[in-house]
Amino acid sequence: MNPERTLGEFEQIVLLAVLRLGDQAYGVTILDEIAAKTGRNPAPGALYTTLHRMEDKGLVTFRDGSPTPERGGRAKRFVIVTREGRNALASAQSAYRSLLQGLDLLDAKLFGGRAPHLSILRHGFGDAYA
């Protein structure tokens, strides 16, 4: 297996949301977490496609929960980040950090003389960089 996997932006967001949620990460909670923390409302289809792709890459795995009546008797499928997933995420985040090093995102000169709105920093880069 390739130890240095590259991750897309949405893959990173999903992996971070799963890690934040711990053992309660499944479709509904992941969508809610992403909406709460990034201000985005991803389509469920986009989330499932990403999760399936990451499962095929070995970045996440799944654990079946017990069936519940509000889900029509269907079981929750909890997402677990694998060691490969964690490594790939750490590698991607470290690349972001090193690129950000020495940059002041509030510096107006970087944006053609106009300082960015704070909400862009909060929603565009996530809490880690706000």
Place this chain on the structure above:
Amino acid sequence: MRKTPIAEWLLTLFAGRERAAAIMGDLEELAATRGSLWFWTAYARTLVTLGWRTPVAFLIAMVSMRFIFRAVVPLLEAHHITHFLEGGLFGVYNLHVRLINWNLTLVMARFLIFALPFVAVRFGLRNRLTQLTCALLLIAVPVYSLRPWVMDLSGILIVTAIVAALIVPHWRRPMIVLAATCVTATAAVATCFYILVGVFHQNILIWIKFCMWICEAIGFALAVIVCVYLHGWLLERPPISDRTIA
């Protein structure tokens, strides 16, 4: 609670049973606060997101096959039929071996001309099934030169490549998927053609192109279902040992 067995079955075709059940459960749970309209809209979008590649890949493969047989194959076939009388690699006294060899290679080549664009669009260029299909097509396609020694050589190489792929563990599963798809396509096209010949037996020469088109569309559509199913079963799941939980 909605009764959605058909919707779930349709999703199962593209996502597998476990994934489909989980997705339907999530949508059901989310729809409790968002309503039925949201549920069906989200379901339709999810279905399209998960399933668009298969029909699009099928259409591209059918169109590109037509293009290749109209534009590329005639270039290879620009030789006289009298070449068939040459000895080739098997000699003039082994006609039955040559005919079996040629038929096998021609059937493989026709199938692979369809299969390569399909698997390339459906599974991507880095997929092992795509790489194997591409290699076999490169070996098989010279059969359309209609030169006996090239056809013989192409046939020998394709059989060798298939046997080698079945022996080497890395290529065994893609080869099984490809072989099962090829057998399905060939059997379905032949059966369909046999039925249509019975239907149009009075005017079969007039309808022959239409019959072939219909047979290939049905046969390759069935083959696509087999291919996607077997790919999901044999090639998509990484071994448990590769998935280490952090």
